[in-house]
Amino acid sequence: MKAEQKILPDAVSLIEAATEEFVTKARSAIAKRGIFHVALAGGSTPKGLYQKLATSPYVEQVDWSRVHLFFGDERCVLPTHDDSNFKMAREAMIDHIPIPQENVHRMPTEDGAASDVAVSYARTMKEILLGQPLDLVLLGLGPDGHIASLFPGTDALDATETLTTSVYVEKFESWRVTMTYPVINAARQVIVFIAGEAKAAIVKDITTDAVQGLPVQRLAPQAEYYWYMDAAAAGQ
Numbered sequence: 678m679k680a681e682q683k684i685l686p687d688a689v690s691l692i693e694a695a696t697e698e699f700v701t702k703a704r705s706a707i708a709k710r711g712i713f714h715v716a717l718a719g720g721s722t723p724k725g726l727y728q729k730l731a732t733s734p735y736v737e738q739v740d741w742s743r744v745h746l747f748f749g750d751e752r753c754v755l756p757t758h759d760d761s762n763f764k765m766a767r768e769a770m771i772d773h774i775p776i777p778q779e780n781v782h783r784m785p786t787e788d789g790a791a792s793d794v795a796v797s798y799a800r801t802m803k804e805i806l807l808g809q810p811l812d813l814v815l816l817g818l819g820p821d822g823h824i825a826s827l828f829p830g831t832d833a834l835d836a837t838e839t840l841t842t843s844v845y846v847e848k849f850e851s852w853r854v855t856m857t858y859p860v861i862n863a864a865r866q867v868i869v870f871i872a873g874e875a876k877a878a879i880v881k882d883i884t885t886d887a888v889q890g891l892p893v894q895r896l897a898p899q900a901e902y903y904w905y906m907d908a909a910a911a912g913q
Contacts, residue, residue, distance in 0.1 A: 682906060688873070691906070693729065694905065695868065699730060700730075702812060703715075704739065707739075707740055713744045713813075714805070714809070717747065717766050718816050718817050719762035720817035722871075726870075727770035728769045731773035736773070736775075741780075742780070746766070746771070746781045747856075748782070749816060749855065750762065751853065751855075752826075753787075753852040754786060754787070756783060782801055785797070786854055791844075791854050802841070810863040810865055813866045816867065816869045818879065822891030822892050823892045823893070824861075825861070826855035827844075827892040829892060833855055834895065840856065858897075861896065865900045866900060867902045869896075869905070873907070873910055876906075880906065
């Protein structure tokens with residue numbers, strides 16, 4: 678399934694549009710099912726979204742007591758480390774919204790081996806989701822075509838029997854934990870954020886099929902699937 682492309686003039690308008698979409702989906706899910714489950718992403722553009730959500734009028738438009746935050750992936754670092762996706766999301770948004778702390782489900786990547794963390798996080802997801810799909814999965818796009826921590830050439834790309842898996846990313850010499858394709862593809866909505874001129878080349882390669890087999894090209898969401906891009910990223 679091809680993504681529907683939403684091209685905004687600049688990063689500021691991209692974040693505003695994404696924030697409005699987040700609020701709309703949260704309110705709709707809460708109205709229909711009484712709860713909103715979302716998987717957060719790392720990266721500068723998602724950070725801008727989180728910061729925006731924590732400000733008026735958006736923060737007042739969501740019943741945060743009915744929101745559960747998950748993380749699409751995490752580096753195996755302490756939650757206080759500058760490389761932690763959780764730390765970024767906490768500082769940008771979580772500390773500034775009225776969400777119960779028990780509704781924030783971070784990947785406890787300081788608790789032993791990455792493989793053990795993946796197993797425990799999958800257990801947490803099953804306990805919270807009760808067989809329901811995530812309502813929204815937010816993703817960034819790396820210059821090598823990776824999404825979450827699904828990197829080219831890693832075993833994580835073929836993990837289909839589990840909700841999460843551990844992955845060693847050789848170029849960063851680090852372990853990570855990531856959600857797998859079945860979880861992402863089952864979500865009610867998937868949004869990939871792509872911003873900045875540095876992403877223009879990879880966007881061109883993907884959209885013209887100049888390159889095949891990139892992790893992002895293996896996304897096949899069963900429901901709504903969007904690329905939110907600024908004009909710089911879509912420039913080529």
